[in-house]
Amino acid sequence: MFGALRLVLALLWLVLLLGVPSDPDGWQFYGLTSVPVELAILVAALAVAPPLRRSRAFAAALGCLGLLVAAIKLANLATELSFGRPVSLYVDRLLLIDGMHLANGVIGALGLIATTLGVILAAWCIWWATARSVRMLQRALSTPPRRGVAGALGLVAIVVFVVAQTVPDVYGPARPVNDIASHMVVDQVNRLIPALAMEGRFRAEESVDPLRGLLPGKPLAGLDGADVTIVFLESYGRSALEDPRFDAGPKAALAEMAPKLTAAGVYTASGWLASPTRGGQSWLAHATLTSGLQIDDQLRYDLLMTGKRLTLTHLFKEAGYYTALIAPAITGGEPEATHFYGFDQAIFADDLGYAGPPFGWVTMPDQYTLAAYERWRKGQPKPLFTEVVLVSSHAPWTPVPTLVEDWSRIGDGSLYRTLPATGDTPEAVWSDPDRVRAQYGQSMTYSLRSLLDYTAKFLDDHSLMVVLGDHQPAPIVTGPGTPRDVPVHVFSRDRALVDRFLDWGFVEGLNPPATTAVPSMSIFRDAFARSFSP
Structure with missing residues (x-):
């Protein structure tokens, strides 16, 4: 009796391991109850091949294969929830480092160590459970009667699967036999092959640069020496302005600040661009905007960093600008900031003189960053691009x-030690999706209010500021299927500078137009260069 129960549990584990979908949208009832064809093949193989029924090495190898399948499924589930796309293990491998950095900021070093140990233990348990389940099958098929019945059932399942593949509509969507596990492994192989061959195609695409040698006269002469600042707002996506679940705070911040900007003599225009990413990997958006190429995965980013693409920063340097990057999230060196991107100066967290407390993962508040930027820029060469x-x-x-x-009053940020902050711990907030959305709305509202208040009070007469989101928040916040659109706002006390963006399809004011035709963020470099060059 006990042996039969263990066999049932072994079969149940293999069905779940192989048959459970990895797509958040694929957890339909039939997706959890159909028989994995891989299990049918395993049973049939054990029924007809005596050496396999005795081999412990065979069970251990299948344990490793089961661990691989579980890893792919979990990775795919994570990337679908975070970025709204399937995983590519080869391309996304470096995200592990960034994920660990984020986790360290959210749960601390001890929490990260505990999580890492938990992952290692879970991996061992998956391997052990899979190998043990295969051993149970090997023992169960040691007698001829059982082998005959099991082999026949396995063969029937294989035939049913072949029929379903040959005549796709015979069963409809509720197929009794699935190939989810093997399909995912094959999909990763299919993604690996073009990824390995991407470098040649990318270099050819990179070499076709419409700006090199094609801008007559001095580039960006239309700016007439105006200072230019491009500001990336983290996770500022279309949903922040259109999804009512975010408490309408971001939209209200725009409505409240619009008359204040007008009273301060600041002209505004707004539009949309489509980010290359969603939910994270902000550096892909930064690279896309500055290079004029669609950089939508880590491999293309790595290739771009080793190339010689003319960046927007280089274009400003050719126009005689002093160029700088202000990046408060970076706590270590970033060589591409001064090498590939071409900034004359890169200012990171340790360079900004912040003496206040961190806010979870965030090293310093946006308002402090803007205050520090305002103090810094007054002593820099002109014209200035930042x-x-x-x-x-x-x-x-x-x-x-x-x-x-x-x-x-902001000073060195020490006052933040005594000012109240809103929001519970990350663990408490992220236990409830509705609280996550509400907290996102409050966070986005704070960032917008800080930035718009800064603009009204400190924007120089002869300057242009472009503010845009880097990407939408994760699908776990916005829901699946949301577009990758991000708002873009331009500010200047010189109306002629703002009017150039109306030719892009932008409209006056802080509310982007209600349009569905949204160009890629990759158009920004070329469009900006042409708008402000002779």
């Missing part, structure tokens, strides 16, 4: 800093 990356609206979106009305 890229500023704001991160208060980065996941986990808690705690949210208090907005300081009097900017002169």
